[in-house]
Amino acid sequence: MFDNLSTKLDRAFKTLKGQGSITEINVAQTIKEVRRALVDADVNYKVAKTVTDKIKDEAMGRDVLIAVSPGQLMVKIVHEELTELMGGEKQDINIKGDPAIILIAGLQGSGKTTFTGKLANFLKKQNRQVLVAACDVYRPAAIDQLKVLAGQVGVDVYSNLEEKNPVKIAQEAIAHAKQTGKKVVIIDTAGRLAVDEAMMNEIAEIKRAINPTETLFVVDSMTGQDAVNTAKTFNERINFDGVVLTKLDGDSRGGAALSIRAVVEKPIKFISTGEKMEALDLFYPDRMAQRILGMGDVISLVERA
Amino acid sequence: EKTKTNFFDQLSKAVVGKSKVDEEVLDDLEEMLVHSDVGVGTTIKIIKRIEERVARDKYVSTSELDKILREEVAALLEENSSGKGTELSLPAGIKPYVIMVVGVNGVGKTTTIGKLASQFHKAGKKVVLGAADTFRAAAVDQLIIWGERVGVPVISHGMNTDPASVAFDAVKKGVEMDADVVIIDTAGRLHNKVGLMNELSKIKRVMQKFIEEAPHEVLLVLDGSTGQNAVLQATEFTKATDVTALAITKLDGTAKGGVVIGISDEFKIPVKYIGVGEKIDDLQVFNKYEFVDSLFSQNKK
Ligand SMILES: Nc1nc2c(ncn2[C@@H]2O[C@H](COP(=O)(O)OP(=O)(O)OP(=O)(O)O)[C@@H](O)[C@H]2O)c(=O)[nH]1
Ligand SMILES: Nc1nc2c(ncn2[C@@H]2O[C@H](COP(=O)(O)OP(=O)(O)OP(=O)(O)O)[C@@H](O)[C@H]2O)c(=O)[nH]1
Numbered sequence: 001m002f003d004n005l006s007t008k009l010d011r012a013f014k015t016l017k018g019q020g021s022i023t024e025i026n027v028a029q030t031i032k033e034v035r036r037a038l039v040d041a042d043v044n045y046k047v048a049k050t051v052t053d054k055i056k057d058e059a060m061g062r063d064v065l066i067a068v069s070p071g072q073l074m075v076k077i078v079h080e081e082l083t084e085l086m087g088g089e090k091q092d093i094n095i096k097g098d099p100a101i102i103l104i105a106g107l108q109g110s111g112k113t114t115f116t117g118k119l120a121n122f123l124k125k126q127n128r129q130v131l132v133a134a135c136d137v138y139r140p141a142a143i144d145q146l147k148v149l150a151g152q153v154g155v156d157v158y159s160n161l162e163e164k165n166p167v168k169i170a171q172e173a174i175a176h177a178k179q180t181g182k183k184v185v186i187i188d189t190a191g192r193l194a195v196d197e198a199m200m201n202e203i204a205e206i207k208r209a210i211n212p213t214e215t216l217f218v219v220d221s222m223t224g225q226d227a228v229n230t231a232k233t234f235n236e237r238i239n240f241d242g243v244v245l246t247k248l249d250g251d252s253r254g255g256a257a258l259s260i261r262a263v264v265e266k267p268i269k270f271i272s273t274g275e276k277m278e279a280l281d282l283f284y285p286d287r288m289a290q291r292i293l294g295m296g297d298v299i300s301l302v303e304r305a
Numbered sequence: 306e307k308t309k310t311n312f313f314d315q316l317s318k319a320v321v322g323k324s325k326v327d328e329e330v331l332d333d334l335e336e337m338l339v340h341s342d343v344g345v346g347t348t349i350k351i352i353k354r355i356e357e358r359v360a361r362d363k364y365v366s367t368s369e370l371d372k373i374l375r376e377e378v379a380a381l382l383e384e385n386s387s388g389k390g391t392e393l394s395l396p397a398g399i400k401p402y403v404i405m406v407v408g409v410n411g412v413g414k415t416t417t418i419g420k421l422a423s424q425f426h427k428a429g430k431k432v433v434l435g436a437a438d439t440f441r442a443a444a445v446d447q448l449i450i451w452g453e454r455v456g457v458p459v460i461s462h463g464m465n466t467d468p469a470s471v472a473f474d475a476v477k478k479g480v481e482m483d484a485d486v487v488i489i490d491t492a493g494r495l496h497n498k499v500g501l502m503n504e505l506s507k508i509k510r511v512m513q514k515f516i517e518e519a520p521h522e523v524l525l526v527l528d529g530s531t532g533q534n535a536v537l538q539a540t541e542f543t544k545a546t547d548v549t550a551l552a553i554t555k556l557d558g559t560a561k562g563g564v565v566i567g568i569s570d571e572f573k574i575p576v577k578y579i580g581v582g583e584k585i586d587d588l589q590v591f592n593k594y595e596f597v598d599s600l601f602s603q604n605k606k
């Protein structure tokens with residue numbers, strides 16, 4: 001049903017090929033194709049528009065050297081713009097504090113609990129004393145799930161089956177961490193939709209009550225156009241410090257990453273690449289830009305030009 | 306933000322009395338559709354169909370245009386084989402009717418099974434669940450809790466056991482108990498993982514040793530907030546298991562699930578259910594006209 005990116009750009013670049021300069025007319029069709037390619041990579045439509053407008057200006061403003069074909073220049077410009085948008089340098093999480101408190105939030109099924117286990121594992125390997133807190137009181141067996149994962153990585157779990165208020169559980173967990181000399185507490189919370197007022201109030205309340213050192217928004221890399229709405233609302237309510245992009249072991253282009261970055265201007269700090277506890281990576285903006293663009297495709301395209 | 310009326314006004318102005326819809330309006334239509342995750346390919350297809358209609362019918366009034374657009378989009382959605390599609394139904398003469406539920410990680414398979422079990426149970430059907438996700442942490446416990454909520458038996462061998470043999474036993478138990486429906490939960494798996502996809506084919510084969518036609522239904526669950534990757538999911542799951550129906554979850558959010566239009570059209574698979582929340586009653590039988598309406602209502606914002 002969908003052409004792949006390479007075919008699309010190939011078609012678009014045909015328009016440009018053999019032409020000495022990028023003019024308004026011959027660039028319009030290419031820009032449209034690039035925009036469609038971005039949208040098919042799940043970049044939000046409006047973000048794609050902004051990005052391609054910028055690319056267009058950039059293309060118009062640059063003189064095309066005789067040695068360089070317009071097609072190649074376009075690819076270069078697109079790649080540069082995306083990399084810049086993805087946020088330049090990679091950024092670490094803040095684990096200062098005694099204990100450092102890391103709050104995890106996001107939509108249902110995005111991979112929060114799994115990431116909580118992975119982050120605990122990651123920090124434990126740096127010889128930090130970690131406690132994970134089971135604050136999802138809604139999803140069936142959510143607490144058991146966290147217990148199993150914590151068991152796999154060998155960190156302690158705080159849970160309270162009698163308590164139905166996640167704010168209280170989070171506070172208890174932090175007190176417990178202090179008593180037991182833990183240096184980092186990771187708070188796993190229930191999945192929630194941005195439009196669920198009661199649940200959004202709850203997460204805001206948790207954040208207010210525990211004043212975390214780091215708040216992370218976990219998002220599925222397969223998310224489509226709605227990623228923008230969700231990220232915006234979560235950011236308005238909990239002003240998160242960074243984003244975790246999950247399920248990148250799949251074959252999604254991950255355009256949501258670009259949309260979120262463009263809309264909330266918060267760095268992506270980790271990527272999750274599998275169900276195993278070791279499948280966690282730091283985020284590299286240039287790699288993500290390449291993934292969205294399908295750089296493998298694009299590079300071969302340039303070589304053929 | 307554009308309003309809905311605005312959009313249709315504009316669209317009509319451009320097409321009324323013309324044989325071709327002009328570029329700018331089509332760009333707007335494209336924007337509206339891709340914004341609901343319909344995707345560029347399907348969007349272009351929809352636009353072509355509208356152009357053809359306009360060319361054929363010559364004159365199109367404002368009110369007709371709205372209707373045409375809705376009709377053309379709805380036409381891409383496969384008709385639900387179980388009929389009009391307002392009530393949950395099981396085909397007559399198959400007992401137990403075996404449903405295998407598949408999909409990528411975290412889309413809502415287990416929850417959908419809990420809700421489905423509840424609806425069948427309420428309709429007086431005898432239901433058996435099979436906990437064949439033996440991989441994800443506490444997946445068996447999760448299904449068991451759903452089984453308790455609904456009040457139906459869950460067949461399980463515990464974690465890290467062979468999923469195919471759980472499925473086999475669930476089907477066997479279904480026959481022994483004279484159940485009407487057996488629903489098999491499976492572990493979430495990304496469609497690009499060949500080993501895991503082959504496991505699904507194996508689960509199917511093993512069930513077929515007991516009931517040759519099983520599973521009678523393979524329900525692919527798609528997360529309504531997923532973008533164009535859902536097309537690849539449908540492609541690979543269809544290859545591995547002959548998907549017969551779709552469920553779209555999490556439509557209680559702001560995501561529109563538009564990607565399903567292209568999927569239903571390309572693979573000729575009907576959407577059967579939609580998930581609209583985490584509670585036991587938050588499952589609805591899919592109604593394509595309501596779905597199309599919700600697609601167009603987003604521009605009201
Ligand atoms: N392939 C893959 N699967 C993942 C990844 N991260 C999480 N998962 C799987 O995605 C599913 C959902 O993950 P969870 O950690 O339960 O998600 P959650 O956000 O805690 O879900 P709720 O608590 O229900 O909102 C599980 O099957 C996980 O094993 C990843 O990076 N890759
Ligand atoms: N808002 C909303 N949440 C849903 C819906 N369906 C499922 N969920 C939630 O999504 C999360 C994941 O659901 P599960 O049923 O565990 O998904 P799954 O596909 O079985 O996940 P894995 O087995 O880990 O692959 C849970 O928090 C559910 O409560 C829905 O229709 N709306």
Ligand SMILES: [Mg+2]
Pocket residue numbers: 112113114136142188189190191
């Ligand atoms: Mg969780």
Ligand SMILES: [Mg+2]
Pocket residue numbers: 414415416438444490491492493
């Ligand atoms: Mg499940």
